[in-house]
Amino acid sequence: MPPSSLSTGFSSERNQLSGLLRTMRPRQWAKSLIVYAAIVFDGKLFRLDLFVQTTLIFLAFCLISSSVYIVNDLADREKDRRHPRKRMRPLASGQLAPRVAWVAAGLLALAALAIAFWLHFWAGWILLVYLVQNVAYSFWLKNVVIVDVMVLALGFLLRVVAGVVVVQVENFSPWLYVCVTLLALFLGFGKRRQEIVLLEGGAASHRAILSEYNLPLLDQIIGMVVTATLVSYTFYSFDATTALAHSKMLLTVPFVFYMLARYLYLVHVKQLGGAPDELLLEDRPLLVNSAFWALAVVGLIYLW
Numbered sequence: 103m104p105p106s107s108l109s110t111g112f113s114s115e116r117n118q119l120s121g122l123l124r125t126m127r128p129r130q131w132a133k134s135l136i137v138y139a140a141i142v143f144d145g146k147l148f149r150l151d152l153f154v155q156t157t158l159i160f161l162a163f164c165l166i167s168s169s170v171y172i173v174n175d176l177a178d179r180e181k182d183r184r185h186p187r188k189r190m191r192p193l194a195s196g197q198l199a200p201r202v203a204w205v206a207a208g209l210l211a212l213a214a215l216a217i218a219f220w221l222h223f224w225a226g227w228i229l230l231v232y233l234v235q236n237v238a239y240s241f242w243l244k245n246v247v248i249v250d251v252m253v254l255a256l257g258f259l260l261r262v263v264a265g266v267v268v269v270q271v272e273n274f275s276p277w278l279y280v281c282v283t284l285l286a287l288f289l290g291f292g293k294r295r296q297e298i299v300l301l302e303g304g305a306a307s308h309r310a311i312l313s314e315y316n317l318p319l320l321d322q323i324i325g326m327v328v329t330a331t332l333v334s335y336t337f338y339s340f341d342a343t344t345a346l347a348h349s350k351m352l353l354t355v356p357f358v359f360y361m362l363a364r365y366l367y368l369v370h371v372k373q374l375g376g377a378p379d380e381l382l383l384e385d386r387p388l389l390v391n392s393a394f395w396a397l398a399v400v401g402l403i404y405l406w
Contacts, residue, residue: 118199121192122206125175126168134163136258136282140265144274145403155268158221163261166214166229170236172207176200177240187300221268228264232257247314251290258286277338284331291327292365295320296380328362350402357395364388 141147141156175182175193182194192198211233219226235243239253262282266274294315301312335358339351365388368374368381382388 117197118202121198122172122202125172125192125198125203126206126210127171128164128168130167130171131164133258134160134167134261136261137163137265137268139262139278139282140269140271140274142400143278143403144269144271146269147400147404152269155221156265158217159225159264159268162214162217162221162225162229163232163264164214165210165217166233169207169210169214170233170240172203172210173237174240176203176207218264224267225264228260228267232260235260245311247311250311251287251294254290255283255286258289259283275338275341277334277341280334281331281338284327284334288324288327288331288362291320291323292369295324295369324366328366332359332362350406351399353402354395354398357391357398360391361388361395364391 137160138156141149141152146152175191178188179191179193179200182188182191188194193200193203215226215229215233218229235253235256239250243253244250259279259282262279294312295317298312298315298317298320332355336352336355339355364385365381368385368388374381382392
């Protein structure tokens with residue numbers, strides 16, 4: 103084979119691999135860190151065996167979420183070509199072949215399920231439910247108003263439940279399930295708001311469900327969810343029967359209030375219009391506040 107043909111072949115393979123990695127969205131794996139909530143809030147963070155098991159279920163969720171992202175991009179590649187940013191995604195731009203994407207999605211899902219079932223029978227079933235509900239979202243539920251965001255919130259809740267199963271918690275407050283669900287709804291509706299602001303008049307042509315939303319509705323829903331999140335977290339922090347740090351956790355409420363208020367400030371005053379998870383990484387005050395909150399939680403549970 104001529105050297106030029108070999109060079110072209112290697113270049114094509116590298117291009118496919120690069121496109122596959124981008125489609126897997128490794129930056130989004132940070133969302134699966136929520137599985138560590140169980141081990142942290144149950145006071146078992148320094149149990150090496152449980153930490154390893156939690157890390158493995160975290161890895162399983164990273165792999166299966168990448169599988170879901172690939173399937174979602176396969177389903178949306180025609181619509182993504184009309185999006186100002188998403189048209190550069192590997193499948194929409196033609197960099198990644200659909201056949202390669204389907205094979206990778208299947209292998210990633212199988213690997214994730216194998217890890218989860220090996221860890222714990224119910225962890226495997228939770229991961230399977232996560233996969234099914236996300237595939238249903240990609241092909242159907244994303245077109246059902248309000249339910250589309252509720253399904254995304256369920257994904258976060260399932261991550262927490264999987265962590266609870268693996269750790270076999272003893273002191274995990276049910277209020278944290280409520281807080282995680284509400285925070286996930288906040289992220290989801292914030293994402294919908296970002297899409298409407300970014301796409302303006304062409305929003306519905308990219309994602310049909312966006313025609314069912316408008317900014318006044320989303321702002322009211324976000325305001326309602328923000329209030330409920332703060333109240334629920336306050337109830338959790340005051341719940342002396344389940345929170346290991348007892349009412350001392352009330353000291354962390356200001357951090358949660360600042361995070362929620364800062365996001366609303368960035369959206370309504372600075373007109374950034376970003377999704378909450380993206381603004382968390384891009385806005386330094388939000389990032390610093392989140393770090394202080396995490397340190398305060400660990401300090402109150404394990405040191406005080």
